[in-house]
Amino acid sequence: MNPRTGRVELPVYTRAKQEILDITDLVGEAISALGLAEGAILLFCPHTTAALTVNETADPDVRADVGAALARLVPETPFRHAEGNSPAHVRSALLGPSLVLPVAEGKLALGAWQGIYFCEFDGPRARQVWAFPLR
Amino acid sequence: MNPRTGRVELPVYTRAKQEILDITDLVGEAISALGLAEGAILLFCPHTTAALTVNETADPDVRADVGAALARLVPETPFRHAEGNSPAHVRSALLGPSLVLPVAEGKLALGAWQGIYFCEFDGPRARQVWAFPLR
Amino acid sequence: MNPRTGRVELPVYTRAKQEILDITDLVGEAISALGLAEGAILLFCPHTTAALTVNETADPDVRADVGAALARLVPETPFRHAEGNSPAHVRSALLGPSLVLPVAEGKLALGAWQGIYFCEFDGPRARQVWAFPLR
Numbered sequence: 001m002n003p004r005t006g007r008v009e010l011p012v013y014t015r016a017k018q019e020i021l022d023i024t025d026l027v028g029e030a031i032s033a034l035g036l037a038e039g040a041i042l043l044f045c046p047h048t049t050a051a052l053t054v055n056e057t058a059d060p061d062v063r064a065d066v067g068a069a070l071a072r073l074v075p076e077t078p079f080r081h082a083e084g085n086s087p088a089h090v091r092s093a094l095l096g097p098s099l100v101l102p103v104a105e106g107k108l109a110l111g112a113w114q115g116i117y118f119c120e121f122d123g124p125r126a127r128q129v130w131a132f133p134l135r
Numbered sequence: 136m137n138p139r140t141g142r143v144e145l146p147v148y149t150r151a152k153q154e155i156l157d158i159t160d161l162v163g164e165a166i167s168a169l170g171l172a173e174g175a176i177l178l179f180c181p182h183t184t185a186a187l188t189v190n191e192t193a194d195p196d197v198r199a200d201v202g203a204a205l206a207r208l209v210p211e212t213p214f215r216h217a218e219g220n221s222p223a224h225v226r227s228a229l230l231g232p233s234l235v236l237p238v239a240e241g242k243l244a245l246g247a248w249q250g251i252y253f254c255e256f257d258g259p260r261a262r263q264v265w266a267f268p269l270r
Numbered sequence: 271m272n273p274r275t276g277r278v279e280l281p282v283y284t285r286a287k288q289e290i291l292d293i294t295d296l297v298g299e300a301i302s303a304l305g306l307a308e309g310a311i312l313l314f315c316p317h318t319t320a321a322l323t324v325n326e327t328a329d330p331d332v333r334a335d336v337g338a339a340l341a342r343l344v345p346e347t348p349f350r351h352a353e354g355n356s357p358a359h360v361r362s363a364l365l366g367p368s369l370v371l372p373v374a375e376g377k378l379a380l381g382a383w384q385g386i387y388f389c390e391f392d393g394p395r396a397r398q399v400w401a402f403p404l405r
Contacts, residue, residue, distance in 0.1 A: 005374045006308050038141050046381025048326040054232040056183040065214040065221035066228055079335040086335035093336055097324040100235050100370050102179055102267050104140045111181025132372050173276050189367040191318040200349040200356035201363055235370050237402050239275045246316025
């Protein structure tokens with residue numbers, strides 16, 4: 001943990017324009033690094049064309065379906081923003097930039113089928129997720 | 136409260152494939168059970184085909200309209216996931232798995248027209264909402 | 271800060287039916303008013319036809335594109351709710367009523383391109399955002 005910022009920075013490398021990555025294990029390591037036993041963890045995505053969400057991680061088809069649905073909801077139609085990545089901004093806004101998740105006995109306390117996804121909408125890029133303890 | 140997990144588990148029984156239920160009173164009871172006077176409460180949905188949201192609870196037409204809009208946004212079209220419930224996963228991702236809500240003087244501090252909805256997208260099922268104190 | 275409610279109330283005045291306003295500086299002032307040095311801030315929108323989100327604030331076209339995309343996703347089609355503002359309720363649900371954001375050294379700790387948006391969907395109105403410290 002960086003003592004000045006109070007956070008652990010988790011590196012995430014994406015390899016496609018749109019990619020939904022399971023970062024559950026990475027977050028588990030952050031909880032250990034933070035020494036967080038009980039309470040909650042704040043995960044924050046410091047990017048404007050990527051987002052975080054929780055969903056089923058057992059079947060990889062779920063992440064493919066979530067990605068396909070977002071691409072259908074916000075298609076690559078013309079927007080005003082000159083960088084041309086407005087669909088990525090909108091998809092990110094629909095999922096949101098942060099998650100607050102429960103921690104018990106030093107571990108993420110999620111439901112049986114849940115895991116954490118980093119959602120890249122304007123990759124490939126070197127990204128980060130910031131993790132902060134909330135006690 | 137379960138002392139090992141630090142949470143109160145609120146039971147929610149849904150009776151339809153898609154159903155939006157007002158759980159505001161249930162959350163109020165959880166705040167009492169947690170002995171939480173000031174701060175915030177983390178509500179977490181441990182399911183991947185259900186979600187939590189805040190909206191107007193006075194007029195039941197609002198929940199019907201929110202449900203109809205989500206069904207229009209993510210229709211029952213073919214997806215890859217073999218269980219056939221991908222629209223439920225996507226609708227859940229759009230609303231999100233958790234809420235952090237303010238508490239003051241031992242009560243939920245919401246706006247005048249706000250209440251808390253549990254959103255079932257793959258029912259009917261026996262569900263839970265987990266409540267954790269954030270001080 | 272109001273000692274009874276534990277919150278700072280940020281006034282937001284919107285001037286159009288739908289308007290996306292940059293409130294980053296206002297939130298920075300709330301962090302000072304709360305005397306919050308490290309931890310996180312809970313921002314809560316106590317309205318059912320408005321929402322909060324984080325996105326790029328450098329180029330004003332991004333907010334226009336996010337607004338246009340939400341209007342396309344949830345058009346002004348007939349709904350049941352007699353007040354006629356159901357699209358505003360649905361758009362609010364898609365973005366969400368609250369944000370938990372990191373604070374370090376007395377300042378918002380956001381990514382380089384991020385800022386905070388108040389999203390009005392049923393204006394013009396006098397609105398509020400509530401800010402609470404989470405340590």
